[in-house]
Amino acid sequence: MSDETQDTRIDARLLEALVCPITRATLIYEPDTNELVSPTTHxxxxxxxxxxVMLVDEARRIED
Incomplete structure (x- = not known):
């Protein structure tokens, strides 16, 4: 398994502190894809x- 897809635990306190870099809204952790999702910006x-990786250029667009 590559480093990019490796499922590693992330500290819960870190998750609480992270926000969307665009809207500053709370993010949702998706363990299946190992991503932080911004529902507002998709x-x-x-x-x-x-x-x-909180760079907009590295983010994946979520289809509705």
């Missing part, structure tokens, strides 16, 4: 090697 931010 973007999913990857978590790579246990580190959230």
């Amino acid at each position: 973007l999913a931010f990857p978590i790579r090697s246990g580190i959230p």
Whole structure:
């Protein structure tokens, strides 16, 4: 399994502190895809090697 898809635990306190870089709204952790989802912007931010990548250019657009 590659580092990008490796399912690693992320600290709950870190998740509570992270917000969407666009809206500053709370993010939802999706363990199946190992991403942080912003429902408002329909973007999913990857978590790579246990580190959230909060760059809009790295986010995946979520289809409705």
